Amino acid sequence: MDKRVADLAAAVAGIEDGMTVMIGGFGGAGSPIELIHALIDRFRATGSPRNLTVVNNNAGNGHVGLAALIEAGMVRKLICSFPRSADPVVFTELYLAGKIELELVPQGTLAERIRAGGAGIPAFYTPTSYGTDLAKGKPVEEFEGRPYVRERWLKADAALIKAETADPQGNLTYRAAARNFNPLMCMAAKETIVQASRILPPGGIDPETVVTPGLFVRKIVEVPHPRQEEDLNRAGAVYPLEA
Amino acid sequence: MDKRVADLAAAVAGIEDGMTVMIGGFGGAGSPIELIHALIDRFRATGSPRNLTVVNNNAGNGHVGLAALIEAGMVRKLICSFPRSADPVVFTELYLAGKIELELVPQGTLAERIRAGGAGIPAFYTPTSYGTDLAKGKPVEEFEGRPYVRERWLKADAALIKAETADPQGNLTYRAAARNFNPLMCMAAKETIVQASRILPPGGIDPETVVTPGLFVRKIVEVPHPRQEEDLNRAGAVYPLEA
Amino acid sequence: MDKLSTNQIAWRAAQDIADGAYVNLGIGFPEKVAQYQPPGREAIFHTENGILNFGESPAPGEEDWDLINAGKKAVTLKPGSAFFHHADSFAMVRGGHLDVAILGAYEVAENGDLANWSTGPKGVPAVGGAMDLVHGAKRVAVIMDHVAKDGRPKLVQRCSLPLTGVGCVTRIYTSLAVIDVEGGRFVLREKPPALSFEALQAATGAELLLSGPVADLIAPEL
């Protein structure tokens, strides 16, 4: 069992036009910059993949990572909770021009919908968003006298994930708050693609400390010194990055 | 913030007649023998607590732990997935005599119902048990052409939990497959009571390896050399144990 | 001038947080509350993006951008902290495990409705975790100026802006008052001693009830 692939290009090779792609991260923490850029590289070389639906908490920042993916014109629709940030100009302009679709989801509902997708739960009830515009058109039901909104699972064709360590079986750990949506997205995608800062030998991760068991992971590529989106944006970086 | 209590008796002092009590463990792994025995001690001294509803995967084994709790006559109803085992004679006799109530729940549904209780999800849909006797009377709905059964959350007044390490804030780790239902039950009970083999100083548990964050835990008591149910049963042990 | 500064509003809100409470502070203004924990009391702060028991900001240049709060500000860890993923984080929120959530607001209605996520159909909508927090924490409090910048009341009979949550707010700390929501009405608890009830009522978009004594709202210079 060895889920390692040769390079970033091989890692993202299976992502096709029209797919739904979950991308880990909350702001810059846990955002798989190198995988995203490899996907843009392919698009610039081949014109594909395009018309992607992307699931992420945010809408990108600056001109790297998710923002660069949007800027390249590869994203048809974004499913997220908070498309505002210090510099979301790329998304904002396209959105206000009607050129990108937005499905706004409360953050906890987004997390739970992704977890439900991974856990085989097609629908669940939550108090979140009851009585608000974001509950419009959704079934409502009372349990023990309190109203709840029914929400559906969210699944993806692929997930791009940033991990701290991996082993060849695909077991993963994360770094600090870079964990966020990453473990959930690993569960909810058909093809979970991971960049890890270090790939350890089998048994290199204590089974007690594995956060994502390998069964949720399809491909791993080692990216020894990953760039951090926040650092890049503070330095004014723009895709493509210098090596 | 210090959730340590003086001893086992203080740990279980809040459990009252008629309460629903979740008890961690799968078979003997992760079963909090010392907390259970402290509860029986109190019952033998005071006649309380009784008429308990207990949630556990099993129905106890031999004459220690959960089996001893049932044998003492403290349990009115059991919610579990697998009340058969090598020696469940205590439960079996009471059940066949109509003296204890059983709610049988598929194991994954039991786990998910407990997690839902902890996560504020009053109901969810699962394919599990569709078309079987265990789905009788439950709402069924189709999603994407497949039928699912609606299940309700499960919560408890108290949970008895066995952990490996704890810190004073209540952060927990477990030991191997003794983890099982324990982290879920921590989430779903009003008063989560933990016996830990070791209590470390604040910061003694790496925040990356915490399995149960302290917010889910109310009381901690150190039990340095906890007994293992399987070991006890293989030795023919019977409650009360010799010290 | 009897109007409390934002720091003083945050200070006042902090006085109601019990020792050992689990607290979530909204992005921006509410984050200030953490600075004013009363001596001898220790609150444990939760952030939606997966940290429990984080502490102050690091010194400039010392930031670790993988260690941030929900507002994407760099934080530090206290001993006994924990990391967890987003579903576990919102299990804490939705499951009722937080003692208090303190949020900002555009409007709060006397029935406890809160509007704090959208100022209308213009621009890019963004909701974050606010809708989850208002239906999860055991106590949902708001801190805000008593009136908007243009002088219009932020405490209203019914919200005119898109709702964040229905009947969720129980206490409001403003620059001019501490107000509880009880039985679908605003009940005044505290006001600055030099501010008349009539003047306060005039700055409030719904009737203020008096139920029991009104304490003096006094905060230290901050």
Added chain:
Amino acid sequence: MDKLSTNQIAWRAAQDIADGAYVNLGIGFPEKVAQYQPPGREAIFHTENGILNFGESPAPGEEDWDLINAGKKAVTLKPGSAFFHHADSFAMVRGGHLDVAILGAYEVAENGDLANWSTGPKGVPAVGGAMDLVHGAKRVAVIMDHVAKDGRPKLVQRCSLPLTGVGCVTRIYTSLAVIDVEGGRFVLREKPPALSFEALQAATGAELLLSGPVADLIAPEL
């Protein structure tokens, strides 16, 4: 004698497990399948109680009773294993992340219905994880004797015992045959060469279809 032993049935089922497959083996008889993985192929075994990539039983006296499988038997770990709680474990099951689940059965019907948890209202009912497994794994296979101890067919038109799952079984490995469920019918894939189709049909409670060649069911001595 052409009837396969239980070891041989387990061996036959093991031949269909691909390299790298994630597999859950039911309690009891199905656990034997792990012993017969073909050389060069590595399956990763999942157990409901929260272990991925466990290995063989330890030597007697070496057991760690916190390291057990769903059948409460002591196991060992392979390099690259992981522990997780029960909700995550059944997320793996229900979420379709297991390639194969292999279970025992009292009865399998030609429509794929499975009865393997209850022999009726007598005694103490116990279901465990079977109802979750049958609706979760990508492929649900059954291994069992072809007929019950009293000679009655276990392959039937409709199950008479309480169901574990509806339309969930896709392949059955018995002591006399390998049978697929396709379009609500049993399709014979393999039988021992010396056993006539007629004799096999006589031991089967529903019609066996022939669709394509029937291979010889031959297992090594085990």
